[in-house]
Amino acid sequence: MVEVDPKSGEAQKHIALGRFSHECCTLYELEDKRVVAYTGDDKADEHVYKFISSKPGSLKEGTLYVADTVNGKWLPLDWKTQPILQEKFKDQTEVLIRTREAAKLLGATELNRPEDIEIDPVTGNIFISLTNNKRKKDFHGSILKIEETNGRFDALTFKASTFKAGGEENGFSCPDNLAFDMSGNLWITSDMSGSSMNKEGEPYIPFKNNSLFVIPRYGKDTGKVIRVASAPRDAELTGPWFSPDGKTLFLSVQHPGEQTKDLSNPTSTWPFDQDNIPKSAVVAIQGDLIEKMNLLRQIESKV
16 A cells, blocks of 8 residues: 655555555545554455554554454454464564455455445444445355444454445446535445446446435435446446535546447547547536535424
8 A cells, every 4th residue: 555645755664554456545634643444455365454554643653454354353364463463474464465264264254355444433333335246146245244343444353244235226236436515425436347338248237327316314205226327338336425515416427438448439539539549547426416415404393
């Protein structure tokens, strides 16, 4: 995991967070200013991790844990206290470099491509998108919910459950990026593979293109999965995030037209038709829907 200072451009690697396919790094600051970092390993049969720093405002020193979601335990990837790691690795640095091997030695739970992780601003629960795992016949993925014991982010025990499963019944497939708005509504983007979307014989036919969804927290549609926007052909929507006033939703559109075989006949020309070349871009979405969703909690409390 690399942290870049946006002002100076300086970068530093955070070795203490482990070496694997970090899909995200979601941070929480404890009362004593120590930092908790949740990260997912975007690969089938890999794991979810939590790092708890030992010093305020630092990601350089602390303990990295991996989730045992079956027994609800955060297992320390700590060479000094884990005899099984001492047998396999020569020191803590090697444990952090070969994180996946170490996690499996400890008996961490294999998950179906852990991608984005977000913290529910209302309950403090942790939501993790598990995109899919075709080898295990999980074509549509799910959203995992972790409730830390007593709501403490530095707790070493938790309760895990499926918040929402993908599939035709719930109307979405392959959840990827997550975002909570100001009212605590959950927004989801999907990540069906371009090579599988809209292809006969694939289980993704009913879902058409990748899309943006919202699950309302209040009102008559509470808990329903509602499609808000569809991506261009072959593309996926990523990185949903709201402006501080809740009036604008920023959304990235990645690799439209990636299945193009003939450059003179692309599968998509989004966002412009003039040059016939598809381009990734960031869009800003505004309007009554975005504003009302961000104010929904206030509106419901007044009714």
